[in-house]
Amino acid sequence: MPELVVLTEQLLAPVPGGTGRYTRELVTAMAASAPPTWTVAGVTATHRDLSAADVPTVAGPRALPLPRRALTALWERGVHLWPGGDAVHAPTPLAPPAPRRGRCLVVTVHDTVPFSHPETLTRRGAAWHQAMIRRAAERANAIVVPTIAVAEELERYAHGPATVAVIPHGVPSALLAPIEAAQEHATAAALDLPSGYVLAVGTVEPRKGLDVLIEAMAKPYAPDLPLVVVGPHGWGEVDLTALAEKYGLADGRLRVLGRISDEDLAVVLRRASVLAVPSRAEGFGLPVLEAMALGVPVVHSDVPALVEVAGGTGAVVPRGDPKTLAATLRAVLDDGPSTSRRVAQGRLRAQAFTWEHAATELWRLHTRFFEMASAR
Incomplete structure (x- = not known):
């Protein structure tokens, strides 16, 4: 059975914020609406306590053999450490540098703040996000954004061959x-x-x-x-x-x-x-x-x-x-x-904004690109 891996590292961040809520709601909805032949698992970096990344109905969390800082550095430098699975969804720009052969990678970009308002982030944070977003636009199969506004801004700041799909959030x-x-x-x-x-x-x-x-x-x-x-x-x-x-x-x-x-x-x-x-x-x-x-x-x-x-x-x-x-x-x-x-x-x-709708649209992306990758 093919497996979708969702990187749930944001659930273990000191301040999960809105992206943490997005991660939990999304992986829960995707597990509930998974196609009959697919399974869903959560993957994180190594932490002493993974309980905050435990999501009912989702396998795992499985920990990669690296702490967060080391994993972030490796992926930032382009090391191809694949987190497992046939398809990977990164709910933040923390993602592998590119999909493995026969696999697919979809990355969510929540906003273009690192480009448009870098002064509202740390200098290091703005630079890291800019680099990771640009790379996702170049190498991922698809980028998911929550609004048309972000899609238009992404075209300006980080244009690339990756498909850009507008998939709004839902209400918890x-x-x-x-x-x-x-x-x-x-x-x-x-x-x-x-x-x-x-x-x-x-x-x-x-x-x-x-x-x-x-x-x-x-x-x-x-x-x-x-x-x-x-x-x-x-x-x-x-x-x-x-x-x-x-x-x-x-x-x-x-x-x-x-x-x-x-x-x-x-x-x-x-x-x-x-x-x-x-x-x-x-x-x-x-x-x-x-x-x-x-x-x-x-x-x-x-x-x-x-x-x-x-x-x-x-x-x-x-x-x-x-x-x-x-x-x-x-x-x-x-x-x-x-x-x-x-x-x-x-x-x-x-009423038009639901996590069920978001999950359905994301499954369409993943299954489409997985089938394309498998056929190569």
């Missing part, structure tokens, strides 16, 4: 599952959630624009609500408390919850008054889709990928403009009829 099932009222109240109490709040979700790092959001929330015409921030701390030393002090956000108006489970996130999202996504750059913007699916109004920056995902159901503001962001947040909360229409349209649009 844990966020859509019904929640009993008693459980929701208990979770809200445990997290000490206020009765209404502006919500931001994502890894705390420079490109998320949380500095702009905090400055906006300190404006006198901003919504008179607390700001709740959900997400792990990433790189860049973004100190939210210091930013609140800098811009004069009143004591008690900033709540930082850090990393929480999907079950808790479902409650936090459902109870939010509005989701703010002031990002400077994105490839998809999963929190936008999740808020749409749960009936939460969204205010997002004019990043092309966010505009594409929201499809006109969110209120758009210019990047880096705290004054307009503050005024728009207030307008969304004050204009009930208009916001209700946007929310209804957002719910309807979100």
Whole structure:
């Protein structure tokens, strides 16, 4: 039986982030929809504890005989260490340099931030991603991107012979599952959630624009609500408390919850008054889709990928403009009829984004290129 290997290394990263969520949701959906003759396995670098990469219904995780740093260096230098399997899916640019003979390789590129906004990454991180993305465009069978916006940007920055397929993300099932009222109240109490709040979700790092959001929330015409921030701390030393002090956000108006489970996130999202996504750059913007699916109004920056995902159901503001962001947040909360229409349209649009659809499209890619490779 042919085997699809999914590189699940991102699940073991110190800050898995959105790509970690993508990896887990994708490999789960692909295992559930595997063609009858295929199996699915997860493969990682060597770690002392692989439990975070354990995905039910997926074989493994199997560890390659190298720690993450060594594996990254070998693949970066072009060493052809194949992770096993007849087809390999790399959910991030961490991937073998090329497919083995008779095998196929598909790589997901989530965004072109390393090219368009390298200042929002470390110098080393930007250079590594640029090199790995360019090589994937030259040597992989296919590159998967989540939006048309990323596909167009990839053409500009890393054009190559690899097929580029636009396959959007889906909404995690844990966020859509019904929640009993008693459980929701208990979770809200445990997290000490206020009765209404502006919500931001994502890894705390420079490109998320949380500095702009905090400055906006300190404006006198901003919504008179607390700001709740959900997400792990990433790189860049973004100190939210210091930013609140800098811009004069009143004591008690900033709540930082850090990393929480999907079950808790479902409650936090459902109870939010509005989701703010002031990002400077994105490839998809999963929190936008999740808020749409749960009936939460969204205010997002004019990043092309966010505009594409929201499809006109969110209120758009210019990047880096705290004054307009503050005024728009207030307008969304004050204009009930208009916001209700946007929310209804957002719910309807979100129904088209599923992990099942993503898995089906990816299987089409893998089986097509595996058959082509096997015939050579």
